[in-house]
Amino acid sequence: MRILVTLLVLAVAGVGGWQLLPSQDSGGGTIDVGTTDTVTSLDPAGAYDAGSWALFSNVFQSLLTYVPGGAAPVPDAARSCSFAKGGLTTYLCELRDDLTFADGAKVTAEDVKFSFDRVKKINADVGPASLFSTLKSVDARNLTVTFHLSSPDATFPFKVATGAGSIVDHTRYPADGLRAGSRVDGTGPYELTAYVKGKKAQLTPNSRYRGAVSTGSRVELRYYPDPAALEKAWKAEDIQAATRQLPPAVLAALDTSDPGRRVYEAEGSETRNLYFDTRPGSPLHDTDVRRALAWLVDREQLASSVYDGTVEPLYSLVPTGITGHTTSFFDSYPQRDTAKARKLLKSAGVTLPVKFTYGYGLGSGAAAAEAQELKRQLEASGLFRVDVKGYEWTDFQKRWATGKLDAYAVGWVADYPDPDTFAGPLVGTDSTMNTGYSSKTVDGYIAGSRQLADRSRVADDFRKLQQVIAEDVPVVPLWQRKEYVVTGADVGGGQFLADGTGVFRLWKLDWI
Structure with missing residues (x-):
């Protein structure tokens, strides 16, 4: 997939007088970048979220990485990687011989093996082990690392290139548990020189880095609890760049009237879905109950009233711009229909209204307003009663990972530019989203698609998969959003923080 990046400019927003202000620190020094993303762990074995992986992209190194807008991974810590001749079950990488950790110790093939083995062994509730289900x-022998897969998996190189493939020092990370504290030992383009959880991460260019990219300017990532706090920091000139997420009203007011300001807009692949606990005992266990709920969600109203039109209604797991995108939920539930929902609930034999809990992560953009709008839509039918509650992000992750919520809305940023990232982790058996849903048919489409090295040929498998999901409804897609990065006029490279490859390239930022 090629991501289109367009340079825009920012003018004074209508109501409230919001405007992009010049930086006080122009011309050199540290570039301060603000975000509302949360880092849940500094250990690659313990985190599978956008905030943590954004940091991992910069302080750790994987065997492979992506060039901006690239659809296929390229060598980074490796000199070369390829599948063995004759199939897709053995993958070999030749490690570079000039990589060193901060203490001067050479990076070995044993470090690579150790890094992958511990992700699988630890298998953290909110970790990335599910990505390596086929590993x-x-x-490890000399500089050669050989991965043996349980079944053909053409997507395995894509997963190696993610934060899950981060290489750690086997002498400093425990093999069977997560590393505590705020120290990081990686070989990425940056060193993490200071870290305060929920506040900031100071990044200094790593002079020892060797790989596919170059090091950049000093950067400080600053973490804000919500979009309003991020907007306030921007207006106060505390930061020179802002990303993920300014308030919807601010994003909606962007225009091209001021050529001195920089806003980068990418046709990104961020989506948001409403997931359901499908296990026995859950009020949403019955398929007809979930289908009834799907008949009542009004995405257009959600997009306009909560997000000021800065998101697009989404009717499939795979978003627009990714191979295999369909409109399976529109085809099955074309418009809100209370009568059809009531008929399904009557067929299910459940007591009305159906009561269930709905959780969301605090600080996740407009998540609170979104939850209240969905509650309003569902309860207006008289068929559902929804108990809505927001949780601190880490607590929220643990609650959905341990089956303590009946329904929960979660945003999803593509791990890599391939439809597989919207399938296995979301709806495959033992998926990251932990809905309890399992379908041999869905698993079959996922496994079948992974046998195709030519990824342009997987569209049919994913179209069929999404039709099954529309029938079983373990999840309801809500919306797809463009990605925005705002920088001062004196900072360039903002477009490289949001190009759909899942790599947060802070080293591309520079003073102009």
Whole structure:
């Protein structure tokens, strides 16, 4: 997939007088970048979220990475990687021989094997182990790392290139548990020189880095609890760049009237879905109950009233711009229909109204307003009663990972530019989203698509998969959003923070 990046400019927003102000620190020094994303862990084995992986992209190194807008991974810590001849079950990488950790110790193939083995062994509730479901074992000999897969998996290189493939020092990370504290030992383009949870991460260019990219300016990532706080920091000139997420009203007011300001808009692949606990005992266990709920969601109203038109209604798991995108939910539930929802609930034999809990993560953009709008839509039918509650992000993750919520809305940023990232982790058996949903048919489409090295040929598998999901409804897609990065006029490279490849390229930022 090629991501279109357009340079825009920012003018004074209508109501409230919001405007992009010049930086006080122009011309050099540290570039301060603000975000509302949350870092849940500094250990790559313990985090599978956008905020943590954004940091991992800069302080750790994987065997492979992506060039801006690239659809296929390229070598980074590796000199070369390829599948063995004759199939897609053995993947070999030749490690560079000039990589060193901060203490001067050389990076070895054993470090790579250790890094993958511990992700699988630890299998953290909110970790990335599910990405390596097809990884059976890893061998290390000299500079060669050999991955043995349990079944053909053409997407395995894509997963190696993510934060899950971060290489750590085997002498400093425990093999069977997460590392505590705020120290990081990686070989990425930056060193993490200071970290205060929920506040900031100071990044200094790593002079020892060797790989596919170059090091950049000093950067400080600053973390804000919500979009309003991020907007306030921007207006106060505390930061020179802002990303993920300014308030919807601010994003909606962007225009091209002031050529001295920089806003980068990318046709990104961020989506948001409403997930359901499908296990026995859950009020949403019955398929007809979930289908009834799907008949009542008004995405257009949600997009306009909560997000000021800065998101697009989404009717499939795979978003627009990714191979395999369909409109399966529109085809099955074309418009809000209370009568059809009532008929399904009567067929299910449930007591009305159906009561269930709905959780969301605090600080996640307009999540609170979104939750209240969905509650209003569902309860207006008289068929559902929804108990809505927001949770601190880490607590929220643990609650959905341990099956303590009946329904929960979660945003999803593509791990890599391939439809597989919207399938296995979301609806495959033992998926990251932990809905309890399992379908041999869906798993079959996922496994079948992974046997195709030519990724342009997987569209049919994903179209069929999404039709099954529309029938079983373990999840209801809500919306897809463009990605925005705002920088001062004296900072360039903002477009490289949001190009759909899942890599947060802070090293591309520079003073102009």
